[in-house]
Amino acid sequence: MAQQAEFTGKILLVGFGSIGQGLLPLLLRHLSISADRISIITADRNGESIAREYGVSHSVNPLTPTNYQEILKPRLKAGDFLVNVSNDVSSFALIELCQRLGVLYLDTCIEPWAGGYVDEALTPDERSNYALREQVLGLRRDLPRGPTAVLTHGANPGLVSHFVKQALLDVARDLQVEADVPTQREGWADLARRLGVKVIHIAERDHQESQPRKQPGEFVNTWSVDGFAGEGCQPAELGWGTHEQQLPPDGQHHAYGCQAAIYLNRPGAATRVRSWTPMAGAYHGFLITHSEAISIADYLTCRNGGQPAYRPTVHYAYHPCDDAVLSLHELAGRNWALQPRKRVVKEDIVSGVDELGVLLMGHGRGAYWYGSRLSIDDARQLAPHNGATGLQVTAAAMAAIDWAIRHPAQGIVEPEDLPFDQILRFSRPYLGEVVAAYTDWTPLQGRGRIFKEDLDTSDCWQFKNFRV
Structure with a gap:
């Protein structure tokens, strides 16, 4: 096991569902940090007994577009680390806040505010992961040299x-x-x-x-x-x-x-x-x-x-x-x-x-x-x-947290920007x-055996037919 990363700040977990609950013991195992330097803010009482088991503060206070800055700013200072494992909280909003406060950041996917996935007022294009990613990459262009913020680093993505x-x-x-x-x-x-x-x-x-x-x-x-x-x-x-x-x-x-x-x-x-x-x-x-x-x-x-x-x-x-x-x-x-x-x-x-x-x-x-x-x-x-x-997610998230602490001024990065050998070794x-x-399997193997299909076999890797 690699030597524990030296970390002098505090860690704020936003969200405490199955991934947050599994990540907490790994944080305490791999970082030189005591339980009183970790706190949790979440939308419900889920996992409260696990937080109590480790002596970690657990606060129920759902974040919204109107209150997230008021709630988070007093809890964060430069050099701290916000780990976002929540649902229904805008990743873009939290990343922007962390960049301006000098706070390290990690999430396991890019989330919109509540309802953003199914908002009928938005087009499918606007509800896509492509759109969410482009929005955050725009922030990277605007703030090119901020504290390290690792995007989408669980198992997959990550x-x-x-x-x-x-x-x-x-x-x-x-x-x-x-x-x-x-x-x-x-x-x-x-x-x-x-x-x-x-x-x-x-x-x-x-x-x-x-x-x-x-x-x-x-x-x-x-x-x-x-x-x-x-x-x-x-x-x-x-x-x-x-x-x-x-x-x-x-x-x-x-x-x-x-x-x-x-x-x-x-x-x-x-x-x-x-x-x-x-x-x-x-x-x-x-x-x-x-x-x-x-x-x-x-x-x-x-x-x-x-x-x-x-x-x-x-x-x-x-x-x-x-x-x-x-x-x-x-x-x-x-x-x-x-x-x-x-x-x-x-x-x-x-x-x-x-x-x-x-x-x-x-x-x-x-x-x-x-x-x-x-x-x-x-x-x-x-x-x-x-x-x-969960462990496939939390292990990879912990590996990226460890890397971010050791490299705290890399700005906004995606999984592909991290050293693959170090992440796999951790x-x-x-x-x-x-x-x-x-x-030797291909998507065309066995096709048309019972019912004939009109398949283009000139290039078996061509991804044209989505019907089953």
């Missing part, structure tokens, strides 16, 4: 960006492609181009089972229900590769920003895609919007005269636990009105693993999956108040079995 870099090096080694370890984004993009990577899936299959099972009128998940339901109701989004020859029928480009992604005029939770993990094999996942689909595609773009010459298609292909799948089906049947009862399972989980990795396709070895296979039993032994899904003890596997 850890998977480092998996991608390690996977690229592994494929280069196995294909005997000469490649020094790149130190800049241009080098990573050129490596992906030279390897012929056309598609990257964030391929996750949650195999965990819990008791009691999901009941009608209940949304069950192994991590935040509000967070998952919210992003599931956003439009499906994916980084859009330069090899793609036509948009899906309801695909739309954005008229601004980096131009690395598209969105579909439908919810991600209503869009199924084919993918593969070593344990599950082929599976149907949901094309849930995640910022890593945009940031990885943007980061791996090669340009020629300002125009993109190479970019892979990147998207999330998520099969949550079986009870969460049932919950999504019920949510869709309710026309996206969230069920009246919500249950995040942690102690209720009786068995299973969360299999989370990246699947790189199109290169000379077919497809390569690299990632974490963490069981619930191992997660419970590794860190208190964590499940398998996170590795918490990831269970780290698996690397080649496969």
